[in-house]
Structures are given as C-alpha cells and as structure tokens.
Amino acid sequence: MIIKSFELEKLKSLNFNIHLIYGSNEGLKLDIIKNHHLKNFEGEILKYDEQEILINKDEFLSSLLNQSLFDDNKIIIISRATDKLTDVVREIIEKRKIETKVIIKCSNLEKRSKLRNLIEKEKKEVCTPVYEDDYRTLNIVINNFLKENRFNISQEVKNILIERSAGDRINLKNELFKLGNLQISRNKLNTDDVLKLSNLAENYSVFELSDNYLAKNSKRVANILNENNYSSEDCILIIRTILNKSKRLLKIKNEIDSDKNIDQVISSFRPPIFWKEKDIIKKQAQSWSTSEVKEIIFRINDLEALIKKNSTNSMLFVSDFVSNY
Secondary structure: OOOHHHHHHHHHHHHOOOEEEEEEOOOHHHEEEEEEEEEEEOEEEEEEEEHHHHHOHHHHHHHHOOOOOOOOOOOEEEEEEOOHHHHHHHHHHEEEEEEEOOEEEEEEOOOOHHHHHHHHHHOOOOHHHHHHHHHHHEEEEEEEHHHHHHOOOOOHHHHHHHHHHOOHHHHHHHHHHHHHHOOOOOOOOOOOHHHHOHHHHHHHHHHHHHHHHHOHHHHHHHHHHHHHOHHHHHHHHHHHHHHHHHHHHHHHHHHHOOOOOOOHHHHHHOOOOOHHHHHHHHHHHHHHHHOOOOOOHHHHHHHHHHHHHHHHHHHHHHHHHOOOO
C-alpha cells in the first residue's frame, strides 16, 4: 500500500514488516526512519547495503526467516536498493512469519519498477515516495525546530535559511543547529547572525554565481569562476542552487505571462523575496522567456546525472554550462 509522507502517523495502527522509502529527498528519508521507526526503539538496528545482501542472499534470508522466540527485537535498514532486491523482498513477503521490520531506502523508482510495484500492491506492506522539499515543507522543518528548542526568528531570517539551504533539509538542519547554539547567548537573532554563521554564507560565491548566471551577467560569471576553486561537491551545490532559483523564476515568469506587472509579481511573490535580491531577480525575469527557463531546468537535470557519472570533470561541465547561454 502507498502511505504518503504526510500520512505517516497511520503507521502506528498498521501491522507491517516492510517499508519501502524511495525518492531523491535523503533528508526526509532520514527523518521518517528516525521519527517513525527508531524513536523509542530499544532493540538491535542492523544496516546493510543492497550489494551485501545479494552476495550473501541465502545467509541473510536464513537469519531473517528462522528467528527464535528468544531473538532480540530488530530493525533492518537496507540502503541503495534497486530492482535487483525484488526477489529477496518477494521471498520475505511470501513467508510472512518474521517479527523484524525491514526498511528499504531507494533513489527514484520509475512507475514500472518491479520493487515499487511489488510493495505498492501488497496490502500488508508500506511504500512511501519522498519528493523534493519545497518552501512549505522547509518552513515546517524550521517551525518544528524552533518549537522544540523554544526560540524564535523572524520570517526574513527563515526565508534566508530556506534560500541558502538549496532545497536540502539536511543543510537547513545543520544551520538551525548552529543558530540554536548561538541563541543561548543572544536574546534575538537577526539576518547578520545568519549570514555570518552559515557555512553556506562562506560559500556565497555559489549563490552569486547562480544569480549572475540567471541574470546573464557573463563577465561577472567569468570572474567568479576564475576567483574560486570549486570541488565536485561545490559543483552539485551550484547546479542545485541554479535549479531551485530557476524553478522560482519559472513561477515568476508564469505570473508575468498572465498579464501581471513584473514589480507587482516580485513584491507579492510567496515565499517573500529578500529585498536585496529584488533587482537581480527582476533582471533575470527580463533576460529569459518562459520556454527558455523550462529548458534550463531540463538541462540541469541532465547535467547533474552527467556529473554523478563523471565527478572528475564536474567543474569542466559546470563551467561550460554557466558560460554558454
């Protein structure tokens, strides 16, 4: 059965052995496992990679299916799973005699995926897709953190944190943790605190590069590339930042195409745009057509796949992308 990420409270009332979690949102996967499986769990936690199980398939199944009444309570977490694991999962389902919970983490699975279809069709097992975080879900992450740690920040600070997290809740939580430590000695946190404390702020060139690429400031883009020595991890951050900013730009362009004034669109946009960014975002909106922004988004997805396959030349690929409009 399919249980969506906002329905996970239903897990408490279900009797299941297998939970398949698939998608690109690694931070949300970690949150689901931590909050809905490991919270208050006192048994043994076993972690495997798919390849380990496939190499020792018979041994793994034997240990899982032949548990005695005296075995400790266990949770098994399988990472980097693919359709190659389907036969193993099918055998576990057919036995239906295990007490151990098996959590399977996968990247994106297509609709025709054998593993995905197997779990989705099983009424007694659970499948949860995890999609990329948007402004709403990241804002919820911030508000939950603030509530748990009993302090507050302005909406402007929240917007900066969300923008600079590049859509990644793991980055966002790291920055919130540091702000939480800082607020112990401060009555109030402001935007300067965020800019000074954030690791992402130290790599501000990544955000400046992204903004100037979308504004078609080719000279500034060339200078930023020459001034910085980016790593392969930075390259992923660059293209994901451009991707997030491109998606925002596409929403702005769609509103402008509906015969709305560009200044009005930027002023009323949600989430609110930081006042220092309004001029460059206006230039971005004037520099591209809606169809061109869509093309950027498609090209970035292809570029990320290329970089992951060939990280050695990642900076070459990124430089070529941002230098050629």
